[in-house]
Amino acid sequence: MKKYAKYLEVKISDIEPEGWLRNYLITQKNGMTGHLPETGYPYDTNCWGKKEFQDGGVDSWWPYEQMAYWIDGVMRCAHLLKDKRLIEKAITQIKFTVENPDEDGFLGAPFMKNRDANNQWPHAVLFRAFAAHVSATEDLTLAEAVRKHYLAGTASYHTERETVNVESMVWAYNLTGDKTLLNNALKAYKYFMAHLEPKGGSPFALHSYTRPKDHGVTYNELCKLGAVLYLYTGDEELLNDSVEAFRKLDKKAMLISGVNSSTEHVQGRNPLDAHETCDIADYTWSVGYLLMTTGNAEYADKIEKACFNAAPGAVTKDFSAGQYFSCPNQVLATNNSNHTKCADISPRMTYRSAHDTDCCMGEVNRVMPNYAARMWMITPEGSPVATLFGPSRFSFKAPNSEQIVTIVESTDYPFSESIDFQIRTEDKTEFSFFVRIPSWCNSAKIVINGKKTDIKCKKGTFVEINRTFEHNDTVSLLLPMKVKISKWPKGGIGIERGPLAFSLPIKEKRTIDKKWQRQTKRLPAFEMRPLSPWNYAVLPDASQFHVEYHKPYGNPWTVEGARITITVPARKINGWETLKLKEVDNFGKPAKGNWEHTPDLPKDDFIKDNIESSEEFISLVPYGCTTLRMTIFPKVPAKS
Numbered sequence: 001m002k003k004y005a006k007y008l009e010v011k012i013s014d015i016e017p018e019g020w021l022r023n024y025l026i027t028q029k030n031g032m033t034g035h036l037p038e039t040g041y042p043y044d045t046n047c048w049g050k051k052e053f054q055d056g057g058v059d060s061w062w063p064y065e066q067m068a069y070w071i072d073g074v075m076r077c078a079h080l081l082k083d084k085r086l087i088e089k090a091i092t093q094i095k096f097t098v099e100n101p102d103e104d105g106f107l108g109a110p111f112m113k114n115r116d117a118n119n120q121w122p123h124a125v126l127f128r129a130f131a132a133h134v135s136a137t138e139d140l141t142l143a144e145a146v147r148k149h150y151l152a153g154t155a156s157y158h159t160e161r162e163t164v165n166v167e168s169m170v171w172a173y174n175l176t177g178d179k180t181l182l183n184n185a186l187k188a189y190k191y192f193m194a195h196l197e198p199k200g201g202s203p204f205a206l207h208s209y210t211r212p213k214d215h216g217v218t219y220n221e222l223c224k225l226g227a228v229l230y231l232y233t234g235d236e237e238l239l240n241d242s243v244e245a246f247r248k249l250d251k252k253a254m255l256i257s258g259v260n261s262s263t264e265h266v267q268g269r270n271p272l273d274a275h276e277t278c279d280i281a282d283y284t285w286s287v288g289y290l291l292m293t294t295g296n297a298e299y300a301d302k303i304e305k306a307c308f309n310a311a312p313g314a315v316t317k318d319f320s321a322g323q324y325f326s327c328p329n330q331v332l333a334t335n336n337s338n339h340t341k342c343a344d345i346s347p348r349m350t351y352r353s354a355h356d357t358d359c360c361m362g363e364v365n366r367v368m369p370n371y372a373a374r375m376w377m378i379t380p381e382g383s384p385v386a387t388l389f390g391p392s393r394f395s396f397k398a399p400n401s402e403q404i405v406t407i408v409e410s411t412d413y414p415f416s417e418s419i420d421f422q423i424r425t426e427d428k429t430e431f432s433f434f435v436r437i438p439s440w441c442n443s444a445k446i447v448i449n450g451k452k453t454d455i456k457c458k459k460g461t462f463v464e465i466n467r468t469f470e471h472n473d474t475v476s477l478l479l480p481m482k483v484k485i486s487k488w489p490k491g492g493i494g495i496e497r498g499p500l501a502f503s504l505p506i507k508e509k510r511t512i513d514k515k516w517q518r519q520t521k522r523l524p525a526f527e528m529r530p531l532s533p534w535n536y537a538v539l540p541d542a543s544q545f546h547v548e549y550h551k552p553y554g555n556p557w558t559v560e561g562a563r564i565t566i567t568v569p570a571r572k573i574n575g576w577e578t579l580k581l582k583e584v585d586n587f588g589k590p591a592k593g594n595w596e597h598t599p600d601l602p603k604d605d606f607i608k609d610n611i612e613s614s615e616e617f618i619s620l621v622p623y624g625c626t627t628l629r630m631t632i633f634p635k636v637p638a639k640s
Contacts, residue, residue, distance in 0.1 A: 003174075004234040006295030007377040007385050010396065012079050013136040017372045019391030020412070020556050024312075024368055025077050027555075029086055031319030032353050032523060033070075033077050033365045039354040039518045042066050043362075048126065049096040053111045060111060061119045066362045067093070068125035069281075073365025075129040079136040080372050094129060098145050105148030113154045120154070121161040124221075127168035132373070134175065143175035150181055157188040158195070164221045167228050174232065182232055189225055193241070211252040216262025216279045217359075219249070224286035227293045239293055246290060250302070256328050256486065256494045256501045256631055257313060257623060258305030259283050263325055263340040270489045271601050271632040274327035274340050274349075277314045277360035280306055281367045288374050291387065297436045297460050300387050303371065304438075304499045307388075308414050311367045312557045312624030313503075316351050320523050322364045324348035324355040328494075328623070328631035331506055331578060331598045333528040335513065339597040345584060347513070351627060352525035354518035376407075385434040385462065386421065389413045398429045405429065405469070414499045415549075415556060415563035415622075417481055423473040430468040435477055437461050440484075440498060447476040483542050483566065490601045492632035493540050495566060495620060497547070502566050502620035505559045506628035507532035528628055535577070536570040536618055537611060538633040544569050546617075562621040570618045571636050574610045576602050601634045608637050 017025055028034075037043040042063030048071070053060065071093045078086035097107050112119040130142040150169050157165045166185040173181035212219055226241030253260040253268060255275060261267035262279045284303045291299035314326035323333070325340050325348045335347040346356055353361055375388040382399035390413060395406045403425055411419040421435070437444045439460035446455045446463065457463055465475060481498035488494055495502045508528040516525035546567040554561040581595040602610075623631060 002234070003231060003380060005231050005292045005380065007292050007379060007387065009135070009292070009374065010376055010378055010394070011135050011138070012076065012132060012373045013082075014395050015080065015372060015376055016082075016393045017080055017375075017391070018393060018409075021368070021372060021390045021392065022081070023555070024557070025081055025372065027317075027319045028073075028077055028365060028368065029081065029083065032315075032322065032361060033073055033319070034086065034089070035520075035522055036070055036353065036361065036365070038520045039361075039523055041518075042358055043070060046093065048093055048108070051100065051109055053109055061122050062357075064108070064112070064122035065125055066358045068122050068129065069359060069362030070365055071126065072129040072132065073362070073369060075132045076369035076373055077365065079132060080369055090129065091133070094126070094133075094142075097126075098142060101145065101148065102152070104152040104154070105145075106152040106154050107145060107149045115155055118159055118162055120157070121164060123149070124161075124164040124168050127171070131168075131171050135373075140175055143172050146172040147176045147178050147181060150184065151178075156191070157184070158191040160192075161218055161221065163188055163192045163225065166225045170228050170232060186229060186233070189229060189238075192222075209248075211268065212249055212266040214266060215264055216260060216266050216276055217264075217282050219245075219262075219266060220260075220279060220282035220286050223249075224289050227289040230293050231289075242290060243294070246287060255310075256488065256496070257310035257326075258302065258308070258501075259310040263342045265342075268489070271329050271492050272327060272339055272598065274325045274330075275310065277322055277324060277326055278363040280310045280314065281363040281370065284367065285370055288370070291374075292377065295462065297462055298439050300436055301438050301440065301460075301499065303374075304388055304414065305501075307367060307371045308499050309501050309623040311364075313626060313629070315364060316526070316627065317555055317558045317625075321351040321353050321526055322361055323351055324357070324360045327598070328501075328503070329598055329629070331530050331534050331628055331630065332596060333526070333628060334596065335527060336593060336595045337597055339579075345591045345593065345595070347516075347527075350513070350525065350527055352513070352516060352519065353523035354516075354525070379432075379434070381432075383432040383434060385436075387436060389419055389436075398425070398431045401429050401431075403427060403429050405431070407433075412552070412556075412563060413479075417479050417498075419477040419479070421475040421477070423469045423471070423475070425469060425471050428468050428470050430466070432464050432466040433469075433475065434462045434464050435475070437463055438479060438499070441479045441481070443480050445478040447478065449474055450476075483545050483547065485540055485542055488632050491604065491634060492601050493538060493635055494632050495538070495545070495568065497564075497566065500564075501623040501631060503623045503626045503629035503631040504534060504536065504618055504633075505621050505626045506530045506534050506630070508628050530628055533572065534628075534630045535573050536630070536633060537573055537607060537636045538618075539569040539571075539615070539636040541569070557622075557624050559621055559625050562625045564622065566620045567617050568620060569615050569636075570633075571615055572612045573602060573607055573634065574612065576606070576610065601632065604637065607634055611636065 075090040169185040223245035226238040230239035261273035315322040376394040406424040444457035486494040513525040
């Protein structure tokens with residue numbers, strides 16, 4: 001069958017993360033990824049491993065969705081690490097479902113067949129774990145089981161999130177060749193787009209100029225489907241649906257962390273707008289399809305920014321706890337500090353392994369494994385493409401040859417400006433090698449075996465290097481990073497460099513919330529309060545910023561182990577303090593209590609009246625190194 005992608009996914013087993021990336025995945029395994037069932041319901045239910053109904057409380061599909069997120073993360077992490085015990089843990093979660101279909105082929109608990117309950121959305125999540133296992137093993141048993149499941153005719157798959165099953169239908173079509181799956185997927189998508197009642201940001205209205213207002217996860221999941229269907233139809237209108245949807249999301253709701261605001265619905269770009277941790281996984285996964293279909297390097301830039309900022313910034317650095325809502329500006333993370341309009345009397349901004357809703361702590365396990373699995377791709381002709389950067393090695397069969405070639409990528413990127421790709425092959429072999437030039441880099445250079453080349457490195461493109469490669473040939477990519485001051489609403493500024501945003505880390509007083517029952521010694525529930533000043537305005541003059549590199553020490557995603565810091569001139573603003581409230585407005589209903597929130601940026605007049613005259617220098621670290629932080633700063637006012 002014909003595929004219309006510019007780049008194709010490769011077998012997950014052909015990619016080996018190394019360096020800091022491998023260590024990150026190992027830390028995941030030793031934290032929530034490997035031990036989330038210890039926190040209790042729903043992760044201790046093994047709900048996909050039985051036919052009995054598992055009560056989800058509000059919606060019956062909830063535990064199935066959340067378990068499926070976690071299973072997918074475990075499966076990908078396990079195969080990337082080639083960890084047999086972790087692979088077995090993931091397989092155990094899906095084995096019963098596959099081996100016990102209904103007579104019609106349907107997979108899962110019988111209650112999920114209810115056509116009117118939107119209960120089959122979790123299948124779309126679970127089947128991604130199937131896809132990961134098939135990618136690693138090439139065992140098509142799971143693909144055949146998915147084919148039979150969708151041909152059982154138990155749902156129309158055109159009601160909101162159930163439509164996301166289009167993704168799995170197309171995956172099964174690709175592996176089994178059963179065109180009925182593709183036809184049903186097209187039918188479901190087109191019906192959904194034509195009949196869903198219009199809302200400002202609903203997928204069928206995505207060509208408008210209004211800001212999306214949908215549930216963030218729903219928007220990210222649904223808006224990729226046009227690109228998914230384009231892969232096997234070549235229908236440009238379908239692809240354009242997705243391109244326009246994410247163009248609008250970037251323009252109206254993108255935060256400095258690289259992820260759209262979503263609490264729970266899409267918000268704006270203000271300093272206190274936050275995102276669900278779920279959206280880190282869903283946004284990056286969805287944009288990956290746009291990278292594959294368009295070949296546009298900008299989408300790879302977006303994935304990197306989200307995975308290098310929002311992802312590590314939403315978890316503790318030992319991966320034992322994470323946030324439900326995470327924000328660029330958060331000076332405290334306590335049970336009464338959630339400053340978002342959604343669930344504002346909940347501890348959703350605290351770091352813990354279990355929240356009142358468990359989707360985010362399932363989803364967070366998907367982010368970095370998904371990143372690693374899509375670091376390398378191939379063209380339809382079989383040429384290797386370095387799409388996302390990081391220490392790794394990738395093996396492939398050279399086009400028009402039987403030779404197995406391995407490319408070893410050595411780098412400390414995103415902390416380093418240089419990336420070395422060493423070619424390992426038995427004999428000389430000719431092929432094209434494509435490398436990405438990020439859109440933020442104006443002066444990239446390619447060096448081969450230590451010698452400069454005249455290869456043009458236009459930013460925001462993929463550069464083709466065609467040559468007869470010999471064993472140990474080295475292609476070096478040099479990506480000079482300049483400090484950039486970005487502008488944000490309410491007069492805010494951010495400091496960015498390459499794919500990284502930089503934050504002022506706030507020293508914290510970390511205590512364990514002993515009242516929270518769903519925690520273990522390994523996976524605790526924390527409250528964090530500030531122990532260092534954060535109330536600074538920054539002088540918006542990049543010429544006075546100082547970039548300093550540090551020798552590798554420990555975990556690079558910690559304040560202590562930060563590989564790079566930026567020192568900037570700043571002045572304190574007196575009276576700019578946390579907001580202490582006696583009651584908050586929870587969905588229109590006042591809720592009494594002692595609430596303390598991160599404040600918004602102060603207004604210009606307040607700054608002028610309260611800013612200190614003395615200047616000091618503050619040290620910023622990569623956003624992903626922090627838990628408590630300030631990332632969007634007010635400006636030091638110009639002298640009058």
